[in-house]
Amino acid sequence: MNNRNLSVDLAGLQLKNPLITASGTCGFAVELNEYIDIERLGAVTVKGITVDPRDGNPVPRIAETPSGILNSIGLENPGVDKFISEKLPELKDYELPIIVNISGHSLDDFACLASKLAPCDGIAALEVNVSCPNIEGGGMAFGTDSELIYKVGKIVRKEYDGKIIVKLSPNVTDIVEMACAAEESGADIISLINTLLGMKIDTRQRKPALANVFGGLSGPAVKPVALRMVYQVAQKVDIPIIGMGGIMTANDALEFLMAGATAVSVGTGTMVDPEILMEIIDGLEEYMRDNSIDSLDQIIGIAHSAIG
Ligand SMILES: Cc1cc2nc3c(=O)[nH]c(=O)nc-3n(C[C@H](O)[C@H](O)[C@H](O)COP(=O)(O)O)c2cc1C
Numbered sequence: 010m011n012n013r014n015l016s017v018d019l020a021g022l023q024l025k026n027p028l029i030t031a032s033g034t035c036g037f038a039v040e041l042n043e044y045i046d047i048e049r050l051g052a053v054t055v056k057g058i059t060v061d062p063r064d065g066n067p068v069p070r071i072a073e074t075p076s077g078i079l080n081s082i083g084l085e086n087p088g089v090d091k092f093i094s095e096k097l098p099e100l101k102d103y104e105l106p107i108i109v110n111i112s113g114h115s116l117d118d119f120a121c122l123a124s125k126l127a128p129c130d131g132i133a134a135l136e137v138n139v140s141c142p143n144i145e146g147g148g149m150a151f152g153t154d155s156e157l158i159y160k161v162g163k164i165v166r167k168e169y170d171g172k173i174i175v176k177l178s179p180n181v182t183d184i185v186e187m188a189c190a191a192e193e194s195g196a197d198i199i200s201l202i203n204t205l206l207g208m209k210i211d212t213r214q215r216k217p218a219l220a221n222v223f224g225g226l227s228g229p230a231v232k233p234v235a236l237r238m239v240y241q242v243a244q245k246v247d248i249p250i251i252g253m254g255g256i257m258t259a260n261d262a263l264e265f266l267m268a269g270a271t272a273v274s275v276g277t278g279t280m281v282d283p284e285i286l287m288e289i290i291d292g293l294e295e296y297m298r299d300n301s302i303d304s305l306d307q308i309i310g311i312a313h314s315a316i317g
Pocket of ligand 1 (some may be wrong): 231
């Protein structure tokens with residue numbers, strides 16, 4: 010049996026396969042190495058980094074729902090300085106591209122994060138999370154306003170020469186408008202989707218299940234929405250897409266690739282069982298072998314051509 014070549018070119022980043030961990034679901038990724046060989050992954054994305062350290066939201070901040078989870082972690086992280094001095098050096102020991110997810114509550118936050126990370130070696134790309142509330146702008150998430158997405162993308166581009174991924178929120182009416190704003194701002198790659206805003210009520214206690222009331226829904230429940238958004242965005246933008254939302258199996262990953270994603274991320278699936286990541290890589294290779302596919306380029310976006 011020949012081993013297949015699963016490599017993909019993500020805006021110039023050469024990944025040995027399209028499998029990436031999704032931000033916030035496996036800490037700083039080194040933790041995962043206790044369970045799986047992380048160097049088999051295409052890349053890892055670290056949890057959202059903010060300018061200052063954050064304790065996150067009060068508990069409970071995770072609630073199970075049918076086919077998904079709600080989270081309101083609130084970006085618990087050690088802050089950018091500690092990330093650079095302690096976490097990044099540890100991660101750099103591994104042979105794999107590192108994507109650093111950054112979250113800000115103002116344009117200045119994003120500028121500060123990008124300028125502090127710009128001189129650091131060993132970062133493959135910055136992933137700009139625009140799903141956080143814009144405190145200065147009244148609390149609405151950056152990612153729900155195309156002008157703000159453009160401004161965030163521009164400010165990060167000004168400070169950072171390397172690859173920039175803008176990660177879109179699905180909590181919008183027109184995802185294509187948001188994706189076009191990200192592309193125009195100078196982003197190299199778009200990732201989608203972040204979590205969908207939701208809630209759960211604990212009827213025994215007669216109160217919201219999350220201390221923060223609302224949380225982000227992820228997991229298989231969101232997959233059809235995520236897939237639809239990847240498909241729509243792929244029709245309109247020229248930069249590559251990282252697709253995510255509910256991927257649990259190789260078949261799920263194939264759906265995203267066929268919808269037009271060049272790479273895929275797995276979040277909730279990693280939390281359920283990190284071995285899923287390895288099974289997806291093996292499953293993609295098996296699919297390629299069974300269907301005599303030499304390169305994933307042969308199937309990326311193929312679902313579009315079926316529509317004529
Ligand atoms: C517990 C948890 C924490 C997350 N933290 C972040 C984060 O810090 N930054 C970010 O951009 N996305 C974050 N996300 C969103 C995921 O990266 C991903 O976009 C989303 O969960 C959809 O993928 P999935 O269904 O495979 O989990 C988080 C998701 C979960 C479940």
